Amino acid sequence: MNRLSAELSAGEKSDSGESDDDAPHRPSRPRAQARWAEAYRLPPIPVTVVYELAGRTYAWDGVLSRYDGAGLDERTRTVPCRVLVEDPQAVRRLDDDRGSDDGNRGPSPLATPSETGPPALMRGMFVTLRFHVEPDVPLFDLPEKALRPGNQVLRVRDGRLKAVSIRVLSVANHTATVRVERGELREGDEVAVSPVTEYVENLLVEPRRVDADKVAAAEPSRTQEIRTP
Incomplete structure (x- = not known):
């Protein structure tokens, strides 16, 4: 890894022997390598x-x-x-x-x-x-059983039901970490975890509340674990 970095940092001159003015259409190999390395x-x-x-x-x-x-x-x-x-x-x-x-x-x-x-x-x-990691966008933790088909959860706010589109980032220990559009979920919002056979937008509901059904803000430095040999 260190050897590759040294080779790229030394590559300032075209290996064709021509100046940049003589061959503006032919990028040098070291510069092409540098662009490739930068992308990685x-x-x-x-x-x-x-x-x-x-x-x-x-x-x-x-x-x-x-x-x-x-x-x-x-x-x-x-x-x-x-x-x-x-x-x-x-x-x-x-x-x-x-x-x-x-x-x-x-x-x-x-x-x-x-x-x-x-x-x-x-x-x-x-x-x-x-x-x-420190994500630039708000992430939320919510119960895995709140996830609905079509990447949605049913939010309960002010006693009314609303489907919210989400992007599931990870699921671990029965908790899903999701990304949503700003304002669609807030820390402390309640989500439905029981089956809802017929969803109606803004339907008035009377939820049975348990702490596990609330939305929590994911830790700013939440860790993602990956096992590797």
């Missing part, structure tokens, strides 16, 4: 690399660097990415008594020095990657 770069996002061993959890700090490989896999709808860990020996143990990495940017405040864990991050380990 990603914003530097902090990543926690997590490894479990003998009932304990160990972690390293990394950074999401760029796309890797040939691009989008049409079969799995995934894109391989490169995560850089500057110091593979800087391993720490997450404090099991107080929880794991909490999703904040940077090192976990719950981390303790490694004792008898792995000496370093090594090839072949089966790890979990936690990406610490």
Whole structure:
């Protein structure tokens, strides 16, 4: 990775031997490589690399660097990415008594020095990657059972029912994280979780309220976990 960066930064001169004025239509190979590399770069996002061993959890700090490989896999709808860990020996143990990495940017405040864990991050380990992101758009957590066919939820506000279009980003532990147009959902809104056979816009309803049926704002630094060999 570092070698590639050095080669691109050194590529300022056309390998054709002609000046830019002589051959304005022929971009140099290094510049073409630079444009290709720029397209593969990603914003530097902090990543926690997590490894479990003998009932304990160990972690390293990394950074999401760029796309890797040939691009989008049409079969799995995934894109391989490169995560850089500057110091593979800087391993720490997450404090099991107080929880794991909490999703904040940077090192976990719950981390303790490694004792008898792995000496370093090594090839072949089966790890979990936690990406610490700060979305530019509002995201909401709501009960998974509130999701309706057609990417909708039924919002209850001021005693009236309204279908709201959503985009489901992830589902985990019976909770869905969704994206909606601004104003369509607010933190504390109620959503229907029981079957509604015939939906009528602005239908007056008398909901049976439980806290689990409310919309909550997703944490600004919500983590997305990905397991990788």
